Amino acid sequence: MAEHLVDTCDFLDVLEEAALKKSKLTVTLLDGRTITDQVTDVVTEGGRDYVQFLHHERIAVQDIKDLRKARPTIH
Secondary structure, three states, X not given: OOOOOOOHHHXXXXXXXXXXXXXXXXXXXXXXXXXXXXXXXXEEEOOEEEEEEOOOOOEEHHHEEEEEEOOOOOO
């Protein structure tokens, strides 16, 4: 079976679903930083896609290395 390579469209699908559901994701960036935050919107400006978060600056989708659903916070 061929390995599925994750591309920008896959990231956009996950990000858009998270924005609709107001879900938190853990995002690893190409520069090594990792953030966990609620996705509030996915926008396209000047031909580039960006994800907007509740508590972090917006990030260009092309700068994302990996993403996954955030683990629930236990209080």
